[in-house]
Structure formats: C-alpha cells, structure tokens
Amino acid sequence: MSHGGIRLPPNVVKILYKWGLKDALDAISVESRSFEMDKYETGEVLGTHVWDDDIFTATGGTFLLCHHADLRQLLHDAAIEAGAKIHTGVKVVSVDCNACQVTLSSGAKLRADVLVGADGCSGLMSQAVTGKNVFGDASPHCLFYNTTVPVELMQRDPALADLCISKYKSFVWLGHNAGVTGFHLGGEAEFALHIWAQPSRYDYREGERCTAEVSPKEMRKQLGHCEPRLLKLAALAKSPARVHVKIIPPLDNWVHPSGRVLVIGEAAHPLPAGSIQSGALAVEDSAVLAKLFSHLRSEDQIPTFLYALQELREGRCASVVKCEQGNLFFQMMPHGPKQERRDNMLRNLVAKGRTRLSSGEFFDQWEQVKALFGYDPEDQADDxxxxxxxxxxRAKDRTRDLEERMNSRFSVLASSHNV
Ligand SMILES: Cc1cc2nc3c(=O)[nH]c(=O)nc-3n(C[C@H](O)[C@H](O)[C@H](O)COP(=O)(O)OP(=O)(O)OC[C@H]3O[C@@H](n4cnc5c(N)ncnc54)[C@H](O)[C@@H]3O)c2cc1C
Structure with a gap:
C-alpha cells in the first residue's frame, strides 16, 4: 500500500511518549481536537464531537494524526538508535518453524533463537504458525482507498474551504454502503482521505490484497452517489492505494507448537484497513513483548513468554477488532430504519446543542472508548x-536446588557404598 494518513489514538501515543519519542512525534503530527459527522449523500452535518480534555488526561495520551511514511521513518530511526539492525529490500520466501529459520529470496537462510512475525495480515508467518491461510481464504467485505490531497489545492476551491478552517478538525462521512474519513496531517500540509466503498458489482480478484497505485478515476467512480465536496476531493487526490477489506476474527494460535515462533500485529489480529487502532495494537503487542523479554535469563523461558504474550493480548485485541468492525458497519450502514435511527440520534444531539458523543444515547459506547484509550499494555505485562x-x-530454582541436593546425596551414598 502506498502511504497515506494514519490515526494514533491516546493508548498508542502514551506508549510512544514513554519511549522518549514525544518531541519527534509532535514534530510530524497534528492533534485531533474534534470531528464532524456528515451525511455522505448530501453533506448535511449530522453531529460534531469535541474531545474532552479529561479523556486525554485520564488516559495519559492524546489523539494524533500523521503521515504513515513519517511515522515509519520515526520508528525506523528510533529502532536503529536502540541498536536494531534492519535489512530492507529483503523478502522472506519460506519459514521453517521447527528449525526456527527463514529463507530469503536470495537463497540465504537465517536462523534465530526466536522468530517474531510482524509481516501483516497477508504475510507468510501467520500461515507458517497456523498451517492455514485465514486471511487469504476470507471473502472481501469492501474496498478501501487510501490517498492524500494537497491542502494548497483545497484552499483554492471555496467549496472545500470549510474543510481547511482548522487543521485540528477531522471529518467523517456516513453513507449507504460507503464511508469516508478526512483529516489534516502534520509535516507537509496534506489532507488524508480514506474511502470505503461496497460496490454492488465488483470483480474482487482472488489473491489480491493491496494494489499500491490505482487510477484516481477508479476511486472517483467507486464514490457513487455522494455530496459534491467528496467528488472535488477525489478529483484533487493523488493516486490511491486500493485494499481489500476483510472482516475476520484474530487467529486462535499466535504461537507455533515449537514454542519459538510468534505472530504479532496484523499478522495475528487483522483489522479492517484504515481502522483507528491498526497501528496502536501493533505497538501495544511490541510493548508487551519488550517488557516480557526484559526478564529473559535463560532460553527455556522463551516459550513461556511467547504463550504469555498471547494470553495477555488476545482478549484486548479481540475486543478492539470487534469494536473497529462495528465502527465500519456504523459508518457504512445501508439506508433503512437502523440508519434513520442512527441519524436521528445524532441530529437530536445537535438540536440540544451537544458537542459530545459522551452524552445521551451514545453514553455506553463512549464508556467503551474511554476504556479502550485508557488501557496500558506495559502495566499488564508487569502484573x-x-x-x-x-x-x-522461583519454582524452577527450587526444583534445581532439590535436584542438586538429591544428586549430591546420591553421590555421597554412592561414594560411601564404594568405600
Ligand atoms: C507500505 C504500507 C503502507 C501503509 N499505509 C498506511 C496508511 O497510510 N494508513 C494506515 O492507517 N495504515 C497504513 N498501513 C497499515 C498499517 O501499517 C498497519 O495497519 C499497522 O501499522 C499494523 O502494522 P503491522 O506491523 O502489523 O503490519 P504492516 O504495517 O502491514 O507491516 C508488515 C510489514 O511486513 C513486510 N512483509 C510482509 N511480507 C514479507 C515478506 N515475505 N518478507 C519480508 N517482509 C515482508 C511488509 O512489507 C511490511 O513492511 C500501511 C502498511 C504498509 C505495509
């Protein structure tokens, strides 16, 4: 996928801040302070949500928006500084979990004490661990287009001026089997455009997951019946990446029976493309892995730590994946009584002058969001x-002591017997 915008909710921002990346992260991102929900077909404003400061204070993070390429560069530089060795342009073509070995396209074989597969939902590692192609075999739910629009071009069009008034405000369009999210990015002044479309007729090519660059014309066509601003944005957008979105639960097994191979991130729990929590869950997994392995003293701890990671993470990831799938259904709800109820509930809040989704009918959903943002994976690993x-x-030490004492008693007995 070519790079576009990525959303970083407070639960991941606080981890990156703790890792000493606050200044670097703030330099490439924009804070999200509010979002407006608009009707996809007409542009009617259905509601606005302004983030409470206390939700961020309580969770210890903030909500940031940045360019995926900038985030990747930041994490790359931080990893190098911490001593990691990164080989780019290298493709893994096969994995032997029992031998803990991968083979590269160059023919080179690499062996390790432990293999951590973070190669995304369509990578090789999840297939090597489970023996199944869970992601590849699932049918696509919809298409996702990921692109950006130069803000300078938007500012020249009076119809798009509203979208440029504040870089802290994002936009969510709710449509009939369609949805769009737009937000400003840090760094180069660009507006991220995420489009989900569920065309009634589309030839999903088997085996295709992501096509790096497709024509903007195709993306415009997939917008179908929509308000004029969306057509204008799509006309100004750069060539988008197209991704098949699949709705599947996390894998049952993240650890190979050899106890030496693990999958994390989207390789273990794929999310719908463009989800708010995609990057966050992958970082949370790494934070837990790092905490557990900070206690490594002997090789026999490796399987225990890998199984502990799955135990600690699977519940959290399953609920976040479900929540993200729910968000997508909420945004793309087909026209009908359910969608009318949703729109009327939002309109009701506007009529009452409310700018917080935390009030009224959405209260329960909002409590879930707070818990989601407040989660601290490093605390879980410490616990x-x-x-x-x-x-x-301690049990291992006691068994070792006992064995040593037994051995010395046997050798005393043996030597006294010899005497
Ligand atoms: C190029 C790219 C651009 C993206 N752009 C966006 C974006 O703009 N907005 C957004 O919200 N999300 C984007 N994503 C998705 C986002 O990165 C993930 O949803 C999230 O960060 C979870 O990350 P992950 O590490 O689990 O998987 P991913 O980010 O998918 O990373 C998997 C990595 O494994 C590598 N890999 C896969 N197979 C092999 C192999 N056989 N040999 C060697 N390496 C392999 C891939 O090249 C990739 O670098 C992008 C992902 C990629 C790969």
Missing part, C-alpha cells in the same frame, strides 16, 4: 511478571 513470571522462576 503478569509479578503474579506468574516470578513464581515460575
């Missing part, structure tokens, strides 16, 4: 270590 990890190490 696991205190509750289980240390106990296991």
């Amino acid at each position: 696991w270590w205190i509750k289980w990890g240390i106990l296991r190490e």
Whole structure:
C-alpha cells in the first residue's frame, strides 16, 4: 500500500511518549481536537464531537494524526538508535518453524533463537504458525482507498474551504454502503482521505490484497452517489492505494507448537484497513513483548513468554477488532430504519446543542472508548511478571536446588557404598 494518513489514538501515543519519542512525534503530527459527522449523500452535518480534555488526561495520551511514511521513518530511526539492525529490500520466501529459520529470496537462510512475525495480515508467518491461510481464504467485505490531497489545492476551491478552517478538525462521512474519513496531517500540509466503498458489482480478484497505485478515476467512480465536496476531493487526490477489506476474527494460535515462533500485529489480529487502532495494537503487542523479554535469563523461558504474550493480548485485541468492525458497519450502514435511527440520534444531539458523543444515547459506547484509550499494555505485562513470571522462576530454582541436593546425596551414598 502506498502511504497515506494514519490515526494514533491516546493508548498508542502514551506508549510512544514513554519511549522518549514525544518531541519527534509532535514534530510530524497534528492533534485531533474534534470531528464532524456528515451525511455522505448530501453533506448535511449530522453531529460534531469535541474531545474532552479529561479523556486525554485520564488516559495519559492524546489523539494524533500523521503521515504513515513519517511515522515509519520515526520508528525506523528510533529502532536503529536502540541498536536494531534492519535489512530492507529483503523478502522472506519460506519459514521453517521447527528449525526456527527463514529463507530469503536470495537463497540465504537465517536462523534465530526466536522468530517474531510482524509481516501483516497477508504475510507468510501467520500461515507458517497456523498451517492455514485465514486471511487469504476470507471473502472481501469492501474496498478501501487510501490517498492524500494537497491542502494548497483545497484552499483554492471555496467549496472545500470549510474543510481547511482548522487543521485540528477531522471529518467523517456516513453513507449507504460507503464511508469516508478526512483529516489534516502534520509535516507537509496534506489532507488524508480514506474511502470505503461496497460496490454492488465488483470483480474482487482472488489473491489480491493491496494494489499500491490505482487510477484516481477508479476511486472517483467507486464514490457513487455522494455530496459534491467528496467528488472535488477525489478529483484533487493523488493516486490511491486500493485494499481489500476483510472482516475476520484474530487467529486462535499466535504461537507455533515449537514454542519459538510468534505472530504479532496484523499478522495475528487483522483489522479492517484504515481502522483507528491498526497501528496502536501493533505497538501495544511490541510493548508487551519488550517488557516480557526484559526478564529473559535463560532460553527455556522463551516459550513461556511467547504463550504469555498471547494470553495477555488476545482478549484486548479481540475486543478492539470487534469494536473497529462495528465502527465500519456504523459508518457504512445501508439506508433503512437502523440508519434513520442512527441519524436521528445524532441530529437530536445537535438540536440540544451537544458537542459530545459522551452524552445521551451514545453514553455506553463512549464508556467503551474511554476504556479502550485508557488501557496500558506495559502495566499488564508487569502484573503478569509479578503474579506468574516470578513464581515460575522461583519454582524452577527450587526444583534445581532439590535436584542438586538429591544428586549430591546420591553421590555421597554412592561414594560411601564404594568405600
Ligand atoms: C507500505 C504500507 C503502507 C501503509 N499505509 C498506511 C496508511 O497510510 N494508513 C494506515 O492507517 N495504515 C497504513 N498501513 C497499515 C498499517 O501499517 C498497519 O495497519 C499497522 O501499522 C499494523 O502494522 P503491522 O506491523 O502489523 O503490519 P504492516 O504495517 O502491514 O507491516 C508488515 C510489514 O511486513 C513486510 N512483509 C510482509 N511480507 C514479507 C515478506 N515475505 N518478507 C519480508 N517482509 C515482508 C511488509 O512489507 C511490511 O513492511 C500501511 C502498511 C504498509 C505495509
């Protein structure tokens, strides 16, 4: 996929801040302070949500928007600084989980003590671990187009001026089997455009997951019946990437029976493309992995840590994946009584002058969002270590002591017998 905009909710921002990346992150991003929900077909404003400061204070993070390429560069530089060795332009063509070895397209073979597969939903690692092609075999739900629009071009068109008044405000369009999200990015002044379309007739090519660059004309056609601003944005947009969106639950097994191979990120729990939490869940997984492996003293701890990671993460990831799938259904709800109820609930809040989704009918949903943003994976990993990890190490020490004492008693007995 070519790069577009990525959303970073407070749960991931606080981890990156803790890792010392605050200044670097702030330099490439824009803070999201509010979003407006518009009707896809007409442009009618259905509602606005202004983020409460206390939700960010309570969760210890903030909501940032940035260019995916900038984020990737930032993480790359941080990894290098921390001592990682990164080989780019290298393709893994096969994986041997029992030998803990991968083969590259060059023919080179690499062996390791542990393999962590973070190669995305259509990578090889999840197939190697589970023996199934779970993502590849699932049918696509819809199409996702990922692109950006230069803000300078938007400012020249009076019809798009509203979208440029504040770079802190994002836009969500709710449509009949269609949805769009637009937000300003840090760095180069660009507006991210995420489009989800569920065409009634579309030839989903088997095996295709992501096509790096398709013609903007195709994307415009997929917009179908929509308000004029969306057509204008699409006309000014750069060539988009097209992705098949699949709705599937996380894998059952993230660890290969060898106990030496693990999958994390979208390789373990694919999200609908363009989800708010895609990048966040992958970083949360890495944070837990790092915490667990900070206690590594001997090789026999590796399988325990890999299984602990799945145990710690699977519940959280399953609920976030479900929530993101729900967000997509909410945004793309087909016309009918359910959609009318949704629109009327939003209109009601506007009529009452409310600018918080945390009030009224959406209260329960909002409590879930707060819990989602407030989650701290590093705390979970620390708790696991205190509750289980240390106990296991002590039990191991006791068994070793016992074995040593038994061995020395046997050798005393043996030597006295010899005497
Ligand atoms: C090029 C690209 C652009 C993206 N742009 C956006 C965006 O603009 N907005 C957004 O919200 N999300 C974007 N995403 C998705 C986003 O990065 C993920 O949803 C999220 O970060 C989860 O990351 P992940 O590490 O689990 O998987 P991914 O980010 O998908 O990373 C997987 C990595 O594994 C590599 N890989 C896969 N197979 C092999 C192999 N056989 N050998 C070697 N390497 C392999 C891929 O090249 C990729 O670098 C993009 C992903 C990619 C790969």
